[in-house]
Amino acid sequence: MSWTGEALDHKIPLLRSMDALSKAAIHAVRLFGDTESKRVFTTVGAEQEYFLIDEQYYFERPDLIATERTLYGAKPPKGQELDDHYFGAIPERVQAFMFEAERELQRLGVPVKTRHNEVAPNQFEIAPLFENSNLGCDHQQIIMQTLKNVARKYGLVALLHEKPFAGVNGSGKHNNWSMGTDTGVNLMDPGDTPSENLQFLFFCTAVMKAVKKHQGLLRASVATAGQDHRLGANEAPPAIISIFLGAELSAAFGAIESGTPVDAGEAGFLGLGTEVLPKLPLHGGDRNRTSPFAFTGNRFEFRAPGSNMTVGFVNAVLNTIAAEALEEMATELEGKIEGGAAFETAVAEVIKAHYVENKAIVFDGDGYSDAWQDEAAERGLLNLRTTPDALPELLSEQTVATFDKYGVLTKPEVEARFEVFTEQYVTKLNIEAETAALIARTQILPAGLKYLALLDEVPGAGAKALKEEAETLVDDLVVKIKALEAANVNHPHTDDLIVEAKYLRDDVLGAYAEVREIADKLEAIVPDDYWPLPRYSEMLFIK
CATH class of the missing domain: 1.20.120.1560 (Four Helix Bundle (Hemerythrin (Met), subunit A))
Known part of the structure; x- marks a missing residue:
């Protein structure tokens, strides 16, 4: 913190934002009959992508040492065209490194679960279990440092730059984000019939409202020099912020908007063409990898953060804007109920009104296409292509007012971040x-x-x-x-x-x-x- 008491780190605003969201979310769940929950937590599971190269090559590249990206390099005859790295076995030396990194993380209390090759040659991923946002953001820092430390024992260097090599995929850190009560209810879990789950739809609508209103702030929260080489390429989320809901959820909101009931029907199954193998449930969540903010079954996945970022500020932003949207919708719902409206009718009216107002943020097409650039402009969505375009969003009256209202950041604290990020x-x-x-x-x-x-x-x-x-x-x-x-x-x-x-x-x-x-x-x-x-x-x- 500063001499006069302003928070200059990422932890304090995150803690403040968690309090703000909890207060707003408890207000909302009380209206849905939850009298037991005392706190709502946000949870984070941030997937970590990274490259590994032999340390001999690293020390022969002054650009990698100074900037962690290659400033020169001709396109090789073979890149990632064959996907043979992505779908191949993990190389033996890399697997040994992964095992030791995972053991070290477990010793440090960091629960990690996933390891695999990623799309680009020599690109890999590790993913933690979901945790309370405060703990999850701390553990992300430990994961990054552990990867770097352990790699050196195997004659490797872990590169966390968003785009260390031109012409192949860059590295991100997909921020899986959800909300849950202290009684164990995931508020982002639609259950078996999402169209009938009014509480889930209420919270989901609040997220849409938050993302639509603060799309510029979300883009600014992930704006860095390295990100400018990654965002908008045919490998990573576009710079235009949009939400993908999936077919089932889109149908549910469409039914609410039109006033026509939707038959959820039996859950779909994936047929495998032989009775020897069991039928597998067909996942109703997102597989549109071009979406920067996608619903993925029981959470939203914000795919725009870069590989070497701390996700503390990103999640402070998500928590704050969600708190604002939840509070506004809960207050509106409360007013309708007090005015004599039936509960289910009142909920449906609030959901419908805010979905219709903010549905321009929902997009299920190809986020990489030129047509989407034109369509997004017609919808009034922002296309902040580079960091100098995005960072001024931190200083907008809307951003400053929201942070101040919920006690997350004062105006001087916002201005400090703008100056530091720009510098x-x-x-x-x-x-x-x-x-x-x-x-x-x-x-x-x-x-x-x-x-x-x-x-x-x-x-x-x-x-x-x-x-x-x-x-x-x-x-x-x-x-x-x-x-x-x-x-x-x-x-x-x-x-x-x-x-x-x-x-x-x-x-x-x-x-x-x-x-x-x-x-x-x-x-x-x-x-x-x-x-x-x-x-x-x-x-x-x-x-």
């Missing part, structure tokens, strides 16, 4: 740009010049053609390096951090991208023993 963005991009310029000038350019000198010694038309190709790239590289260095030097220093952030995003990142484009072309033609950096084909495929 981190500026600092990280500046480090990346200067590192990129240094590597290009002192390693990649000399490799190109050595290759040209080699071709000078080789007679023949073939060598002449190769030299012309390389010479053009080297000349272009010199020009682009100088442009990048000039962009770094001309970095404006003002009191307006967003001005700096936008300069780095638009001018510096653009200059770096042009250097990388040429450098990656050079990598494809320079002999392997001349190239100074480990290639993607080595780092991603040597287990």
Whole structure:
């Protein structure tokens, strides 16, 4: 905390938000006849994705050491196209690392359950059991540090950057979030017939209302320099926040909106085509992997947090905005009941009104498509593509008022976070740009010049053609390096951090991208023993 008492960490706002949500949720469950529960908890289970590479390659890459992502690297002939890593066996050395990491986490009291390969080569995942949000967020920090510590014992380095390698999937941290009473009732569990479970539908509607109203704040809560390489790519949630409900839940809300009963029918089963194998229940939850905020059976899964983020602030935001929506809906419901309306009629009216008001946030299509960009704009949804676009949402009157009303963050505490997050963005991009310029000038350019000198010694038309190709790239590289260095030097220093952030995003990142484009072309033609950096084909495929 600060000298004058402001909270400057992620834990205090999280604890405050849990109190706020509990108070609002207890108000709501009392109206549904729950007289026993004294507190409502939010639970978190944050899946952790990460990359592993051999430490030899890590220490041969100055960009990985300085920024934890590769600033250069030509696309290898084989990437993740065959899905052979995703669906293959866990490599032996990696499995040994996983076993020891899990044992260490158990010794530290962190319950983890899931281990598997992820989509990209050398990408993996570990997932904890659901816990109280306070404990779950603490344990996420321990998981990240344990992965890094244990990996070194096996000659590996764990990379938690959201996008350490271009051209393959990045890493996120799916934040599974739910609410439950201290008597053991999961308020996000629809049970066997979701259409008849008014309490569940009431709480689910509150979540929709919260996400619709505060979509900009949710996007800002996951905005970082690394996230700008991941969000919106065909591998991760789009930058547009939307909710996926699934067929059954969508049908239930549609029936409430139209006033027509829906026949829930018998739960679906997955036929396997042989009587030897039992019928398996067909999961009614989400399999739309393009949705950033999806209902997944008995919880909502916020898929936008990045791999190396703490989820404390993210969950403080979720708790706070849900508390606001629940309080508003509970107060409205209470007024209808006191006015003489029948309970079920009153609940249905409240759910219908708020669903209709906020259903623009519900989307079940392809979140990666260009058509969704246009449709989202028509619906009035925000498309905050980059961190400088998103972070100002923290300072909006709506955000400040909500945090203040529920005692989660004061205005100075919100402003402090905005300044810190923006400064981190500026600092990280500046480090990346200067590192990129240094590597290009002192390693990649000399490799190109050595290759040209080699071709000078080789007679023949073939060598002449190769030299012309390389010479053009080297000349272009010199020009682009100088442009990048000039962009770094001309970095404006003002009191307006967003001005700096936008300069780095638009001018510096653009200059770096042009250097990388040429450098990656050079990598494809320079002999392997001349190239100074480990290639993607080595780092991603040597287990």
